[in-house]
Amino acid sequence: MATFLGINLFGLFGQLLVGLINGSFYALLSLGLAIIFGLLKIINFAQGAMYMLGAFAAWMALNYFGIDYWLALVLVPLAVGAMGILMERVLIRPIAKEDHLYSLLLTFGVALMLQGVFTHVFGSSGMAYAIPEALQGGIKLPFMYLPAYRAWIVVASIVVCGATWWMIEKTRLGAYLRAGTENAQLMQAFGINVPLMVTLTFGFGVALAGFAGVMAAPVYSVSPDMGSNLLIIVFAIVVIGGMGSIGGAILTGLGMGIVEGLTKYFYPEASSTVIFLVMVIVLLLKPAGLFGKEA
Amino acid sequence: MSRSSREKIRISDLHAFYGESHILHGIDLNIRQGELVTLLGRNGSGRSTTLRAVMGMVGRRSGSIMVNGNETLNLAPHRIAHLGLGYCPEERGIFSSLNVEENLMLPPAVRSDGVSLDELYEMFPNLYERRFSQGTRLSGGEQQMLALARILRTGANILLLDEITEGLAPVIVQKLAQVLLKLKERGLTILLVEQNFRFAAPIADRHYVMEHGHIVEEVHAHELEAKTELLNTYLGV
Numbered sequence: 001m002a003t004f005l006g007i008n009l010f011g012l013f014g015q016l017l018v019g020l021i022n023g024s025f026y027a028l029l030s031l032g033l034a035i036i037f038g039l040l041k042i043i044n045f046a047q048g049a050m051y052m053l054g055a056f057a058a059w060m061a062l063n064y065f066g067i068d069y070w071l072a073l074v075l076v077p078l079a080v081g082a083m084g085i086l087m088e089r090v091l092i093r094p095i096a097k098e099d100h101l102y103s104l105l106l107t108f109g110v111a112l113m114l115q116g117v118f119t120h121v122f123g124s125s126g127m128a129y130a131i132p133e134a135l136q137g138g139i140k141l142p143f144m145y146l147p148a149y150r151a152w153i154v155v156a157s158i159v160v161c162g163a164t165w166w167m168i169e170k171t172r173l174g175a176y177l178r179a180g181t182e183n184a185q186l187m188q189a190f191g192i193n194v195p196l197m198v199t200l201t202f203g204f205g206v207a208l209a210g211f212a213g214v215m216a217a218p219v220y221s222v223s224p225d226m227g228s229n230l231l232i233i234v235f236a237i238v239v240i241g242g243m244g245s246i247g248g249a250i251l252t253g254l255g256m257g258i259v260e261g262l263t264k265y266f267y268p269e270a271s272s273t274v275i276f277l278v279m280v281i282v283l284l285l286k287p288a289g290l291f292g293k294e295a
Numbered sequence: 296m297s298r299s300s301r302e303k304i305r306i307s308d309l310h311a312f313y314g315e316s317h318i319l320h321g322i323d324l325n326i327r328q329g330e331l332v333t334l335l336g337r338n339g340s341g342r343s344t345t346l347r348a349v350m351g352m353v354g355r356r357s358g359s360i361m362v363n364g365n366e367t368l369n370l371a372p373h374r375i376a377h378l379g380l381g382y383c384p385e386e387r388g389i390f391s392s393l394n395v396e397e398n399l400m401l402p403p404a405v406r407s408d409g410v411s412l413d414e415l416y417e418m419f420p421n422l423y424e425r426r427f428s429q430g431t432r433l434s435g436g437e438q439q440m441l442a443l444a445r446i447l448r449t450g451a452n453i454l455l456l457d458e459i460t461e462g463l464a465p466v467i468v469q470k471l472a473q474v475l476l477k478l479k480e481r482g483l484t485i486l487l488v489e490q491n492f493r494f495a496a497p498i499a500d501r502h503y504v505m506e507h508g509h510i511v512e513e514v515h516a517h518e519l520e521a522k523t524e525l526l527n528t529y530l531g532v
Contacts, residue, residue: 172400178392179401186388189350190402190449191376 013144015265016258021150021219023257024157025051025212027250029234030241031161032208034249035168038181039201042100045108046087048231049115050206054080054213055222056118059129069132073214080210085203092202093195111228118224126221153215160211161250168246177201236279242292252290301328302364303453303484304349309358311341311348318344320508321358326453331475331485333495336505337531342488343385345505346455350382351375362453377405381451385458385488387442391431395422398430398441402449409450418474419444436467443474454478457488468494492530504529 029047036044057076061067067075087110095102131149138147168174180187180197188194213227220226234253241252256275264271282290304326311319319341326332334342347353349360351372360367362378376382381402390398399415399422416423419440425433433441439459446454460468468491475485475498489495495502496519504512506529514522 175393175397175401179390182390182392183388185352185372186382186384188372189352189376189382189384191373191405192403193371193373195373 009143012265015261017144017146017150017154017261018264019258019261020154020254021257022260023254024153025216025230025253026234026237026257027161027253028157028208028212028215029230030238030249030253031164031246032205033234033238034241034243034246035164035177035208036202036205037243038246039177039184039198040088040092040096040103042092042103042107043235044202044205045104045231046111046114047107047206047209048227048229048234049111050080050084050209050227051213051216051230052118052224052227053083053114054210055129055217055220055226056122056213057210058214058217059127059222062129069214069218073211076214077207077211080213081203081207084206085199087206088199088202093199111231115224115228122224124224126223126226129217129222131218149218153219156215157212158254160208161253164208165246165250233275236275238289239279240275240282240289242289245291248289248291302326303328303330303362304486305359305361306345306349307359307361309345309348309356309360311344311353312355313344314354318353318508319348322508322510324503324510326484326486328484329479329482330500331479331487331498333487333489333499333502334505335489335492335495335502335526335530337529338490340505341508342505343457344508346382346457346486346488349375349455350380376402376449376451379406379450379452381405381446381449381454383442383446383454383456383459385461387438389430389433389438389441391429393430394427395430395433395441396426399426399445399448402445404449406450406452410444410447412448415444415448436463436470439463439467439471443471447478452482453484453486455486458490459487460489460491460494472498492526502526 029051033044033047036042036047054076057079058069058072061072061076062069091106091110092103095106135149135152138145139151140146168177176187176192176197180192180194184194216226237252237256238249240256241248256278259278260271260274263274270277286292302325304324306322306324309319309322310317322341322345324332334345336342344353348356349362349367351367351370356368358368362375362380365378367375367378390401393401399412410418416426421433421437422441422444425437430441431438443456443459459471463471472494475487479485479498487495487499500516502514503510504514504526512522512525512529514526519526
């Protein structure tokens with residue numbers, strides 16, 4: 001067995017990989033939350049439910065319509081994004097002028113309802129979704145065995161997060177979003193259709209969760225509570241990273257996945273609490289978060 | 296329709312509210328093409344609110360605001376600028392998450408014949424030198440130039456400028472006066488909210504004096520001397 005300074009490298013790299021995979025999902029979800037929060041100033045509690053919806057949509061697409069994984073990877077985010085757009089227009093827009101606490105509670109309600117409906121229809125035991133053929137098997141590296149699908153998760157997530165970051169930070173469309181985040185009213189006075197931008201932004205943020213859901217279907221069991229379990233951790237990550245930064249949301253997501261993985265190797269008992277521990281420390285030392293701007 | 300084609304803004308009996316506060320109490324004013332008109336008055340007299348009401352940035356409005364002959368009262372706020380309006384807010388509204396050039400390129404064109412980027416950089420060389428700096432890292436004067444340049448690029452031919460000289464060094468105020476005169480020569484119409492009467496007096500065609508949300512006096516440039524005392528009472532200088 002490969003060891004280095006008494007450390008079992010197989011175990012270490014294995015946990016690091018698990019951490020990176022979890023981190024990939026954290027990054028996708030907290031990125032969506034950060035984009036939505038930036039422009040709408042609401043915390044979308046339904047983000048976890050949209051992730052769950054993405055996984056179920058992939059499962060249903062495959063089992064009811066024979067739509068394979070790759071097509072689902074494109075279609076499901078579009079469908080989930082459309083759900084988000086509907087939700088923004090029909091539910092969030094009418095109360096947008098009220099205290100944001102109301103929209104937050106509303107998204108929480110939507111999350112519970114979606115979870116309830118899926119539990120009622122599919123039960124809570126969870127369903128399997130096969131890994132697509134092209135990504136079955138794996139590569140044997142000197143220090144570990146790397147399953148192809150897991151490598152794919154990490155790569156795809158980094159590519160999607162990176163492309164989103166680039167779009168927001170480097171393009172004209174992104175400049176609209178950044179400026180709208182700072183001063184939506186002035187953007188409106190410049191002649192930009194801010195309400196439309198808000199709708200599309202919400203749709204995009206939610207579509208990211210849908211994308212994560214499709215990616216998750218083959219590795220986690222497709223179950224109604226998969227989103228709510230994950231969302232609690234993602235909220236802690238958002239607090240750690242701070243709401244202010246798109247890049248920060250991505251890096252914190254990946255980073256916390258790795259921290260969690262390392263803890264799982266060195267002190268497994270703490271692995272499920274380490275992120276919350278980091279959250280407490282960050283809140284004490286830098287309340288705006290690692291990448292947040294001090295108010 | 297017998298509207299005068301040279302009339303760019305006509306405001307009639309405009310009332311504006313923020314929530315329950317009634318800020319403007321029946322404003323009437325009009326501005327013809329190529330005029331530079333100021334709104335004078337003390338802080339809180341409703342001058343900025345008048346500009347914001349035109350841009351659809353207040354809670355509720357009633358009365359009438361015609362821009363280029365179009366009623367804007369029931370227009371969605373994002374459509375108003377496209378009638379050829381450019382707005383420069385009092386706090387300048389430079390976006391800190393955008394660099395200088397991104398700030399400059401941000402507002403969409405509202406007419407086809409905007410000032411080109413090259414020409415703007417020629418007019419404001421500092422902006423060219425600092426085009427990759429974060430917008431809010433510029434000095435106050437540079438930020439003001441940026442806020443002005445930004446709306447010139449859109450082709451707006453009616454400019455609503457709120458306190459553009461506030462807190463700026465005299466040499467920059469002078470430069471701004473030159474820029475405004477140059478724009479006036481080009482036929483742009485300018486409505487200027489101004490505290491600095493010395494800046495406004497030599498360049499403006501007319502002045503409206505506001506108090507408590509009313510227009511209390513209209514002064515033409517040629518009447519300035521005769522009405523100096525009256526203005527002093529209103530402006531408290």
